[in-house]
Amino acid sequence: MNLLNISSPHATRPGNTGTVMLTVLAALIPGIAVLSYFFGPGHLIQICLASATALLCEAAILYVRKKPILFYLTDYSALLTAVLLAISLPPYAPYWVTIVATLFAIIIAKHLYGGLGQNPFNPAMIGFALVLVSFPVEMTTSWSAPSALLNSSISIQDALRYIFLSRETIDAITMATPLDLYKHQVEIATATEIYQDPIFHGPNSDASIALGWQWVNFAFLLGGAFLLWKKIFTWHVPVSLLISLSLLSLFIGWDSDSYVPLSLHLFAGATMLGAFFIATDPVTASTTPLGKLIYGAGIGILIYVIRTWGAYPDAVAFAVLLMNFCAPLIDQYSQPRTYGHKKAVRGLAKKD
Amino acid sequence: MNMHHYTLHDFKGGIHPEQNKSQSTGQDISTAGIPKILILPISQHIGAPAVPLVKVGDVVLKGQVIAQGEDFVSCNLHAPTSGVISAISEAPVPNQSGMQDTCIQITTDGNDSWPPIKGLDNYLDAEPQALIEAISQAGISGMGGAGFPTHVKASIPASKIDTLIINAAECEPYITSDDALMRENAADIIKGIEILQAILKPQQCYIGIEDNKPEAIKALQDALKENKDDTHGIHVVVIPTKYPSGGEKQLIQILTGLEVPVAGLPADIGIVCQNIGTVRAIFQAVALGRPLISRITTITGDTVAHPQNFEVLLGTPVQYLLEQAGCDQNKIQRLIMGGPMMGFTITDNQIPVTKTSNCIIAATHNELADPAMEQACIRCGMCTQACPAQLLPQQLLWFAKSSNLDQAQAHNISDCIECGACSYVCPSNIPLVQYYRFAKGEIKQAKADKQSSEQAKLRFDTRNARLEREEAEKAEKRKARAEAAAKKQAAKKDAPPTEDATAAASDPAAELKGLKQKVLASQTRVDKARERLSMAQEQNLDTAGALQLGLDKQIEKLAIAQKNLEQANS
């Protein structure tokens, strides 16, 4: 009889980090499905490309760092980073954009900081931001129009060609994203005029929503709700993010003749993906309950500010990265009040 | 009984681990019997160890005091059955460290003979002091886990207490000993509570019990109904099942909404908490005069064929109990004393049941899996959600891992109750509690070191002051003597010398002896120095030069000493 001698607790909940990551991946499926339905197979190809790059790169780094490769690969964190990155990128971005973004995310943003759990910035968003500022042309001209607006849907061959071979005829299928369009149009036109653009119309409706995009956002919202129900993360970040974004939009941008309306803010960009899958990345977010509220609200505000007054039509990546900077500070100053204490601790201990 | 509605106050955090209680509640409590040998650690409670009153070979009767708590915060220990003291020695005791402690070993004779015992008559009218004395004599300490001497808690002035809380939550998985006790002995428990009420005179008394024990709740309520007087103010409060609602601090929070202040006691907010098992022991001690010699212990786990609750004599080795319950001891992978959340593993099945052993889990590998390899903390915050003390376990982990004790302390690591909720939920399988235990231990050690270094400094300074003072006194005396001598001289000059000057030394013999000793000591020192030198030379150390110098000096000193001695001799 060889009895174990270990510290309590002896019971633990089954599962590990890999389970958490896989659950998040599973929650992404509806979003990805809707994306592909409306925008063709581009995202699926990007996902495969980014995943392969990420896994190979991660394995190579683990090898160099002399760490058990399989043990770390099966935490699926590299895979999740790759998938999040791939669905943030425009579906028909050239392959090298995706590869550069993924490599940068895994090598610089993750492993140079010490690997999973140590990275201060969201790796997927670092990769995204890098290619956004480095290759603006490719990044802004690779969003396809929703399939309903195209004569024929995009075949896999076409998609592969656009991504890997030639971008010659890509103009035929791409168009500006609705947020981009609205932002530029609103300077010269009224809301009613802008809504004339087919992208703001479902085939038979004329609501102020973006074709296809609302369903994409809805699908990500669904996935997020699933994760909330599975208690993978708490409600704090997404809710405070959406509330702060909505409030700003209602107070500042109530006039849809001069500002992007709330419905587009919530359902036309990467808002739901950002709120439920990117801002909630545990490693880089705030971890205290109060801190999460502040963190989420900060992202919401930044999204609104950058979308409205900044140079970029969508802003989730920059908003998240900027708040990543603040997360450690927020954590220090938002500690909960410990049981039995009169006041919560604020900040780090003073040295004396 | 009037129905009360209680506003329950939830506590933050908490988890819902699998209960695993039903296995051991199928049977009534049975008596485990008398093993051949009982092993009784003298320290089964918090406070000073009890001092043995018996010698090896003494014959003891059941219930006889065999070790006495001499300090106020200590507990008596009684012989659980009759027999002969066969050893008083170090033996493995229930403890995380696996270290040994002094135990009194009794070889039982099977007669199980009591000396005559008698409880207090009309105990409810007795003076509180007499009741406390009876509790103290019976050697009762908290039976829920911590083992704090009960008479100490009972001695809190009644004026300070307005609420008595009886902890019947039993929130840890697997454990059902309190449950079984309540089902079968509810009446005793109520009487025990009445005794505590007579001592502490609280305004209200709550029995906090989780809603997963419907039979026990019913039994308690029935027992209360039987009680003729329904103004006794005892209320059975059913609380939702959530771990760790049975933690003293958490139960207080649930029932009253108050928090025990940091570094304080429940008494600071007018509350005393007692475990249900303790209450029964109080009843037995006061009403029947029966000391604490047995307890209810759950034997459970997948290797046990008949998981059940036993009435166990204190000191019964775990192995004996496992045999009684039909356990396949070869299959045991992990043997736990206490629950799966806060209990500790034992590696020796001869370890005895003590006053605090509420449960023994003999688990297989499948039941409680080996700890998985630790992954990196992903800061998911699940631990923060689970922590009932409202700490930030992931921050504490960070500080404990880097041995940053200052920051760990600043983040209130000392308020961690080690409930294990955080480790339970952690997806990265980090043994968080062990990290905290490590950090807490280091902090404690650092504090102790600091204290002893301060003490040393104080003693050093005092000694220096003393030496200075002595030096000053000597100088004073010398001066006085010189003055006296001068006076004498002056006087001598006046008067003609009458006698030869007295010898310089008052006692030549003593001086001679002293000198001899000096020579001897000097000799040893020379020898030692030689030895060291030759050793250094052999090993070719570069300290040889210095040692040579030292030796020369010693030899010189020896020569002087010898010369002195010769002079004195001649």
Added chain:
Amino acid sequence: MLLILISIVALVILALIFGAVLGFAAVRFKVEGNPIVDQLDALLPQTQCGQCSHPGCRPYAQAIADGLDGINKCPPGGESTIAAIADLLGVDPEPLDAEHGEEKDVKLVAVIREDECIGCTKCIQACPVDAILGAAKQMHTVISDECTGCDLCVEPCPVDCIDMLPVTKPMQSWHWPKPVAAQLIITDKG
């Protein structure tokens, strides 16, 4: 010309205002610190063994404060003490100066073999913290709680009856070590 004059005046005024603010802050938020010697002394282990070649810890603290001695001369304190002093003084930690002795990893305590003691009081005189009890020609004994393990009493004993034994830790002061899995991950960081 006027422009220059105005800017100079403005600058002077600004300088005065900021100066006043800074001066006020310096007075108002002054940190009442212990004299450096006290702080140093608090970091030393107070073993009072003299291995640093000073008669006790405080004189050594004084010597460090006066810049007369290095910070790496105290063997009982070892690396952790050196690190703490370096941190306090804002200098780089140095390795322990081996000339003064080596850091022991177990705490020692002096124990007198009492039947061999001749009661010479030599050890009492040597003990820097008065941790030895006894009178002339009577058996001596060490109060082990007060002994700092400094070793100073061993040498003077004429009959060599003092042993330095490792302190046995009571069960209560045992605590869990740092989990090993973490070390595994740290070491394979490589």
